[in-house]
Amino acid sequence: MANARDIMTTEVVSVEPQTSLQDFSAILEKSGYSVLPVINPDNTLYGIISATDLVESDRPLHIPTVISIFDWVLYLESEKNFSEQVKKICAQTVGEICTREVITCTPETSDSEVAELMVKHKVHLIPVVEQDKLIGVVGRLDIIRNMGRPKRGADA
Secondary structure, eight states, rough: OOHHHHHHSSSOOOBOOOHHHHHHHHHHHHHSSEEEEEEEETBBBHHHHHHHHHHTTTOOOOOOEEETTTTTESSSSOOOHHHHHHHHHOBBBBHHHHBBBOOOOEEEOOOHHHHHHHHHOOOOOEEEEEEEEEEEEEEEHHHHHHSSSTTTTOOH
């Protein structure tokens, strides 16, 4: 059975938290990828960012519905959600809109476990970390390529 180390991509295109959204957009266009890891200068994983995050930062702001009773204002929708929308719309850097809670694996994680993580968490890219450092990524295409390889120890 293969593990993440056997199937991961080691030449990783990544961005740093201070990368501007304009530069991130250009990197996506040039690389052809839709999801990139966000890494600190010391190569530790900071987060993950996708083209969807970029598109969401450019959508119109939805003002929450409120009711005013006497001198009170009651929000009919989540204030937190509104606050997050404002943050994304005002964002200038990758670090401001990237997902910080990232699903990761280790180099020893089996290929089937990596595939299960992708399906369970509905993600398309799993960073491979070792001692908090990014050493590679496993994408959907890596899983598909691995499916076409002969299994180790299989009869020829």
